[in-house]
Amino acid sequence: MSERKYAIVGTGALGGYYGAKLQKAGSDVHFLLKRDYGKVSQDGLLVESKDGNFTLPQVNAYSDVAKMPKCDVVIVALKTTQNHLLPKLLPSIVKNDGIVLALQNGLGVEEEIAEILPKVHIIGGLCFLCSNKVGAGHIHHLDYGQIILGEYAHGYSSMGITDRMQQIAHDFQAAGISIELVEDLLLGRWKKLVWNIPYNGLSVVLNARTDELMADTYTRTLVEQLMYEVKAGAISMGRNLPDSFIQTMLDYTVKMKPYRTSMKIDYDECRPLEVEAIVGNPLRKAQEVGVNLPQINCLYHQLKFLDGRNRIGQLTVDS
Ligand SMILES: NC(=O)c1ccc[n+]([C@@H]2O[C@H](COP(=O)([O-])OP(=O)(O)OC[C@H]3O[C@@H](n4cnc5c(N)ncnc54)[C@H](OP(=O)(O)O)[C@@H]3O)[C@@H](O)[C@H]2O)c1
Numbered sequence: 375m376s377e378r379k380y381a382i383v384g385t386g387a388l389g390g391y392y393g394a395k396l397q398k399a400g401s402d403v404h405f406l407l408k409r410d411y412g413k414v415s416q417d418g419l420l421v422e423s424k425d426g427n428f429t430l431p432q433v434n435a436y437s438d439v440a441k442m443p444k445c446d447v448v449i450v451a452l453k454t455t456q457n458h459l460l461p462k463l464l465p466s467i468v469k470n471d472g473i474v475l476a477l478q479n480g481l482g483v484e485e486e487i488a489e490i491l492p493k494v495h496i497i498g499g500l501c502f503l504c505s506n507k508v509g510a511g512h513i514h515h516l517d518y519g520q521i522i523l524g525e526y527a528h529g530y531s532s533m534g535i536t537d538r539m540q541q542i543a544h545d546f547q548a549a550g551i552s553i554e555l556v557e558d559l560l561l562g563r564w565k566k567l568v569w570n571i572p573y574n575g576l577s578v579v580l581n582a583r584t585d586e587l588m589a590d591t592y593t594r595t596l597v598e599q600l601m602y603e604v605k606a607g608a609i610s611m612g613r614n615l616p617d618s619f620i621q622t623m624l625d626y627t628v629k630m631k632p633y634r635t636s637m638k639i640d641y642d643e644c645r646p647l648e649v650e651a652i653v654g655n656p657l658r659k660a661q662e663v664g665v666n667l668p669q670i671n672c673l674y675h676q677l678k679f680l681d682g683r684n685r686i687g688q689l690t691v692d693s
Pocket residue numbers: 383384385386387388389406407408409410451452453454456459477478479501502503504505506507636648
């Protein structure tokens with residue numbers, strides 16, 4: 375059993391899934407919740423998974439970080455649209471010499487955390503997971519689950535494989551979660567964007583699932599062109615990814631069960647979209663060094679329009 379105490383900041387589709395798996399395997403896990411606090415503190419968590427369903431009738435649930443213990447590993451599992459809350463949520467729950475593990479999609483989260491907590495260790499994780507929160511404390515794990523872990527250092531210089539990464543890998547593997555350790559977190563993040571930028575973006579703009587995007591010649595071409603622009607973005611930051619990786623992502627998606635991306639689900643539910651973390655930040659990083667990514671730029675502006683209109687719609691519905 376792990377000696378490390380874990381905090382899950384954002385007990386949704388991803389945080390609820392990995393946190394529940396860690397607790398089931400014997401880790402000491404503390405879950406921060408918002409709307410689901412009442413139900414989860416009463417009834418715990420239910421994970422419906424293709425690998426087998428399980429319940430945790432009792433979990434350490436909190437609605438306020440002031441009541442949480444200091445933890446060795448704090449897992450950031452909010453949507454990136456809520457990252458403006460991190461300066462309030464993180465400082466009191468990370469031990470001195472503790473680790474913040476950012477499991478969100480997109481680019482730039484480790485830099486945001488380093489500004490809030492310059493002394494903690496920061497590890498980034500790219501999650502190849504298909505999971506949805508279908509009710510309060512009710513997680514539906516559809517597929518996959520592997521995490522690629524890399525440690526962050528200022529300017530995304532490579533830290534190699536650290537003991538801290540190995541300790542976390544040990545706990546996750548003991549919980550049945552597949553882990554790969556990488557020396558270069560920035561390269562890992564750009565590789566994940568090869569998937570997230572085209573599929574998340576186009577699924578919203580074109581109102582389509584992944585299988586629909588891959589079945590049509592025109593949209594498949596768009597996906598591929600966007601992937602090559604992500605590669606150009608990576609190169610602008612001194613990282614290269616082989617063309618064969620693009621082919622691997624295309625093949626991976628063809629083999630996936632038809633999937634409504636998380637950005638599409640957010641759009642359909644009139645929730646804010648993770649446009650800035652997934653599309654805006656990579657675009658700006660490339661622009662800062664004089665590299666223009668025209669198709670990603672076009673996608674960004676379309677998504678900003680749709681996101682803005684959705685939010686106005688939501689205000690009208692709420693008022
Ligand atoms: N789901 C996946 O399969 C998957 C795969 C790869 C990467 N990711 C990435 O993982 C990140 C999390 O995504 P997700 O799908 O897990 O989103 P999610 O289901 O919406 O989970 C986020 C959770 O954070 C909670 N939260 C928001 N504000 C909070 C606050 N102030 N205090 C405590 N809890 C708060 C939300 O609670 P309320 O519902 O009460 O607001 C929600 O349960 C995203 O960056 C996403 O792109 C997800």
